[in-house]
Amino acid sequence: xxxxxxxxxxxxxxxxxxxxxxxxxxxxxxxxxxxxxxxxxxxxxxxxxxxxxxxxxxxxxxxxxxxxxxxxxxxxxxxxxxxxxxxxxxxxxxxxxxxxxxxxxxxxxxxxxxxxxxxxxxxxxxxxxxxxxxxxxxxxxxxxxxxxxxxxxxxxxxxxxxxxxxxxxxxxxxxxxxxxxxxxxxxxxxxxxxxxxxxxxxxxxxxxxxxxxxxxxxxxxxxxxxxxxxxxxxxxxxxxxxxxxxxxxxxxxxxxxxxxxxxxxxxxxxxxxxxxxxxxxxxxxxxxxxxxxxxxxxxxxxxxxxxxxxxxxxxxxxxxxxxxxxxxxxxxxxxxxxxxxxxxxxxxxxxxxxxxxxxxxxxxxxxxxxxxxxxxxxxxxxxxxxxxxxxxxxxxxxxxxxxxxxxxxxxxxxxxxxxxxxxxxxxxxxxxxxxxxxxxxxxxxxxxxxxxxxxxxxxxxxxxxxxxxxxxxxxxxxxxxxxxxxxxxxxxxxxxxxxxxxxxxxxxxxxxxxxxxxxxxxxxxxxxxxxxxxxxxxxxxxxxxxxxxxxxxxxxx
Amino acid sequence: xxxxxxxxxxxxxxxxxxxxxxxxxxxxxxxxxxxxxxxxxxxxxxxxxxxxxxxxxxxxxxxxxxxxxxxxxxxxxxxxxxxxxxxxxxxxxxxxxxxxxxxxxxxxxxxxxxxxxxxxxxxxxxxxxxxxxxxxxxxxxxxxxxxxxxxxxxxxxxxxxxxxxxxxxxxxxxxxxxxxxxxxxxxxxxxxxxxxxxxxxxxxxxxxxxxxxxxxxx
Amino acid sequence: xxxxxxxxxxxxxxxxxxxxxxxxxxxxxxxxxxxxxxxxxxxxxxxxxxxxxxxxxxxxxxxxxxxxxxxxxxxxxxxxxxxxxxxxxxxxxxxxxxxxxxxxxxxxxxxxxxxxxxxxxxxxxxxxxxxxxxxxxxxxx
Numbered sequence: 001x002x003x004x005x006x007x008x009x010x011x012x013x014x015x016x017x018x019x020x021x022x023x024x025x026x027x028x029x030x031x032x033x034x035x036x037x038x039x040x041x042x043x044x045x046x047x048x049x050x051x052x053x054x055x056x057x058x059x060x061x062x063x064x065x066x067x068x069x070x071x072x073x074x075x076x077x078x079x080x081x082x083x084x085x086x087x088x089x090x091x092x093x094x095x096x097x098x099x100x101x102x103x104x105x106x107x108x109x110x111x112x113x114x115x116x117x118x119x120x121x122x123x124x125x126x127x128x129x130x131x132x133x134x135x136x137x138x139x140x141x142x143x144x145x146x147x148x149x150x151x152x153x154x155x156x157x158x159x160x161x162x163x164x165x166x167x168x169x170x171x172x173x174x175x176x177x178x179x180x181x182x183x184x185x186x187x188x189x190x191x192x193x194x195x196x197x198x199x200x201x202x203x204x205x206x207x208x209x210x211x212x213x214x215x216x217x218x219x220x221x222x223x224x225x226x227x228x229x230x231x232x233x234x235x236x237x238x239x240x241x242x243x244x245x246x247x248x249x250x251x252x253x254x255x256x257x258x259x260x261x262x263x264x265x266x267x268x269x270x271x272x273x274x275x276x277x278x279x280x281x282x283x284x285x286x287x288x289x290x291x292x293x294x295x296x297x298x299x300x301x302x303x304x305x306x307x308x309x310x311x312x313x314x315x316x317x318x319x320x321x322x323x324x325x326x327x328x329x330x331x332x333x334x335x336x337x338x339x340x341x342x343x344x345x346x347x348x349x350x351x352x353x354x355x356x357x358x359x360x361x362x363x364x365x366x367x368x369x370x371x372x373x374x375x376x377x378x379x380x381x382x383x384x385x386x387x388x389x390x391x392x393x394x395x396x397x398x399x400x401x402x403x404x405x406x407x408x409x410x411x412x413x414x415x416x417x418x419x420x421x422x423x424x425x426x427x428x429x430x431x432x433x434x435x436x437x438x439x440x441x442x443x444x445x446x447x448x449x450x451x452x453x454x455x456x457x458x459x460x461x462x463x464x465x466x467x468x469x470x471x472x473x474x475x476x477x478x479x480x481x482x483x484x485x486x487x488x489x490x491x492x493x494x495x496x497x498x499x500x501x502x503x504x505x506x507x508x509x510x511x512x513x514x515x516x517x518x519x520x521x522x523x524x525x526x527x528x529x530x531x532x533x534x535x536x537x538x539x540x541x542x543x544x545x546x547x548x549x550x551x552x553x554x555x556x557x
Numbered sequence: 558x559x560x561x562x563x564x565x566x567x568x569x570x571x572x573x574x575x576x577x578x579x580x581x582x583x584x585x586x587x588x589x590x591x592x593x594x595x596x597x598x599x600x601x602x603x604x605x606x607x608x609x610x611x612x613x614x615x616x617x618x619x620x621x622x623x624x625x626x627x628x629x630x631x632x633x634x635x636x637x638x639x640x641x642x643x644x645x646x647x648x649x650x651x652x653x654x655x656x657x658x659x660x661x662x663x664x665x666x667x668x669x670x671x672x673x674x675x676x677x678x679x680x681x682x683x684x685x686x687x688x689x690x691x692x693x694x695x696x697x698x699x700x701x702x703x704x705x706x707x708x709x710x711x712x713x714x715x716x717x718x719x720x721x722x723x724x725x726x727x728x729x730x731x732x733x734x735x736x737x738x739x740x741x742x743x744x745x746x747x748x749x750x751x752x753x754x755x756x757x758x759x760x761x762x763x764x765x766x767x768x769x770x771x772x773x774x775x
Numbered sequence: 776x777x778x779x780x781x782x783x784x785x786x787x788x789x790x791x792x793x794x795x796x797x798x799x800x801x802x803x804x805x806x807x808x809x810x811x812x813x814x815x816x817x818x819x820x821x822x823x824x825x826x827x828x829x830x831x832x833x834x835x836x837x838x839x840x841x842x843x844x845x846x847x848x849x850x851x852x853x854x855x856x857x858x859x860x861x862x863x864x865x866x867x868x869x870x871x872x873x874x875x876x877x878x879x880x881x882x883x884x885x886x887x888x889x890x891x892x893x894x895x896x897x898x899x900x901x902x903x904x905x906x907x908x909x910x911x912x913x914x915x916x
Binding site: 073074075099101102103104106107108109110113114116117120121124414424425434496498499522523524525526528529530538540541543546547549550551 | 827849
């Protein structure tokens with residue numbers, strides 16, 4: 001604890017409202033009794049510029065070196081106050097706050113009891129302030145290149161957007177050509193261009209740029225390092241090379257799988273998958289016998305998949321346009337909540353596609369070279385229908401790409417229950433992984449249509465840009481610190497860190513210790529809690545600070 | 558490394574009953590790594606003892622210290638000043654550490670806060686398993702690096718018993734059959750000949766206990 | 776402040792900044808009341824709370840300790856709330872060894888907007904600790 005502490009306590013009565021519940025000058029009088037409390041002031045509106053300027057003046061005039069603010073919740077203005085004191089010459093981390101509004105006067109109607117609690121809260125904040133530590137900023141050099149894994153439309157678009165932001169990209173694709181599903185789809189919705197045209201346009205853009213390096217027939221072997229300084233090992237045939245980069249984007253897409261178990265029947269000449277149908281539609285001139293009637297079946301398991309639904313609907317349209325004849329879509333449910341899906345459905349209806357809803361899966365069999373479908377029409381007639389068609393097209397399930405298990409464990413990025421990549425938080429950070437600097441875009445982590453995938457491509461390009469805009473990134477240096485003398489290199493923190501932010505490092509060519517990578521550290525303090533040697537100290541949440549807060553348990557100042 | 562476990566508090570309390578001032582000493586090597594006796598666990602035990610003495614209405618003053626390792630006389634010697642101030646020392650090291658302290662400070666009783674269990678390695682977070690029995694005549698060369706003395710329930714040395722069951726042990730069906738593990742490892746390395754040889758009965762007294770090793774001067 | 780007559784438990788609540796601390800704010804903003812004898816300590820993640828912190832709270836006179844974090848699978852730091860749960864289990868065992876029974880340490884999970892839930896938890900725990908009585912190691916000057 002610093003012996004030369006000069007605490008400044010700034011009380012705020014929130015526009016005079018809190019003064020109705022308690023006597024702030026009485027609180028001030030009590031606080032002035034502390035030997036290290038140099039200055040106490042009462043304000044009505046510390047959140048406003050005028051009061052903050054006054055605060056800065058008070059800090060300077062009184063040589064204050066630790067600031068305590070008793071006001072509204074730190075969730076609202078903590079960052080502001082940190083900047084305010086920084087401008088007054090006090091390290092921004094030497095601030096402690098007491099939440100006397102939301103967590104005191106607003107929650108406790110009994111004014112006496114609330115006042116006592118407020119005094120205790122301020123006492124806690126003062127005690128915590130005595131153990132605060134400064135955190136300095138440091139500049140870390142980062143590698144401004146980005147690695148994009150996956151050369152489908154999402155990966156290609158991400159590379160283009162990164163190039164627009166003046167970031168160099170290496171785009172790796174495990175097949176021999178770029179394009180992903182664009183090479184497979186027969187049509188796109190809602191855009192008016194064909195997949196071939198879209199791909200050609202994008203590839204032209206890629207070729208025109210000097211800063212996109214495309215490696216086909218290439219696979220990622222592993223990645224070492226942390227955000228800002230990754231080293232990715234890439235294999236092409238028998239050759240291995242290393243690409244250094246500051247951020248990594250996964251755009252590895254998805255695979256499709258037909259499950260005879262879910263569907264209850266097998267594929268045959270007349271029963272084909274959506275993927276197989278797309279092949280026929282693309283090469284429709286080569287189709288020997290044009291089917292007169294085609295049925296498509298979707299949503300058999302009642303698990304909604306946007307990708308699956310889109311395939312069924314746009315291909316139903318595609319069949320009408322290429323082959324003509326009768327087209328019928330059998331579905332358990334049609335969730336047309338995505339952008340453009342309602343219109344697509346209506347376009348199908350307008351072109352004459354029939355829709356039959358079922359509750360129980362239809363019975364599929366073959367009869368006289370045709371496919372026989374027995375289904376109960378629950379919506380219109382309520383009767384048992386028997387359909388005979390030339391071709392039955394069945395849906396496939398979207399499954400994760402083959403290498404996601406391997407990549408997930410080598411890179412320590414999480415997978416969800418289905419095996420797709422797990423985003424950090426589906427609402428707040430939908431394209432971030434649990435590791436700083438590694439992002440997911442497109443169908444490798446979610447069930448998206450083309451427009452959504454393209455939006456995510458922009459999103460992750462911007463996320464990477466946020467990290468790598470400058471050659472040097474400002475970080476809070478050692479906001480969580482490992483004492484190399486106390487570290488026993490037991491590896492507990494390295495294994496426990498959920499953000500993969502602790503690395504093994506050699507100190508003075510002698511000892512191996514754990515070292516925190518500031519850029520990747522998210523300050524959760526889990527490492528500090530697991531360390532059996534008490535070698536780790538988060539500067540904003542140290543043991544001393546936490547323990548100081550309940551020094552005053554049971555006592556009221 | 559050496560793996561140890563904290564004794565139940567009741568046993569520890571019994572050991573130090575009646576003392577007014579004690580020194581808790583942690584060890585920074587093996588027992589830190591297996592979460593039993595490092596600086597943190599010293600603090601946890603200290604807190605428990607303080608709470609217990611408060612509850613029981615006893616006075617107890619506790620000093621704490623954690624040194625690099627307790628199995629070196631020079632490193633333990635550093636505790637001299639603190640040891641002189643207390644009635645007893647409670648060591649959170651393995652049995653070696655406790656005895657080193659006891660020998661260095663024969664006037665002050667030294668008590669073990671841990672049970673030393675085995676030599677082993679981590680299997681998962683917070684889980685350690687025994688892998689070496691310190692038999693003194695290591696034959697891991699012919700078992701592909703899997704020790705049957707430790708890992709075979711019957712300690713067999715010449716192949717599995719008739720009860721080996723799909724890779725599991727008949728004595729403890731949860732356990733892997735060590736000899737199946739050995740076979741697979743040797744097969745992977747193309748060294749199954751090692752299993753075909755017959756090895757005569759072992760000298761289980763390869764190390765006369767208590768053991769002593771004398772190395773030539775460095 | 777000597778407890779005269781009715782026993783007011785000293786309860787320390789470690790509140791994770793991502794969820795519980797905000798829920799406590801929400802309770803206040805909604806004007807939902809709960810007992811005043813609770814001391815909230817803000818932590819960046821429930822996983823920051825150490826077994827040692829909880830034991831020390833009892834040394835300092837706490838009658839009960841709450842650890843409040845994010846719902847399972849909602850932890851921003853993935854494993855923080857699960858670790859906290861395990862530690863709470865361990866510390867109750869350590870306290871039992873000392874003779875402090877009653878599961879005086881509890882963990883609950885919440886979302887940041889669950890103001891009413893925060894208040895309900897505090898109310899219920901307060902009542903429960905009142906029944907249990909003061910911590911057997913508590914000494915008031």
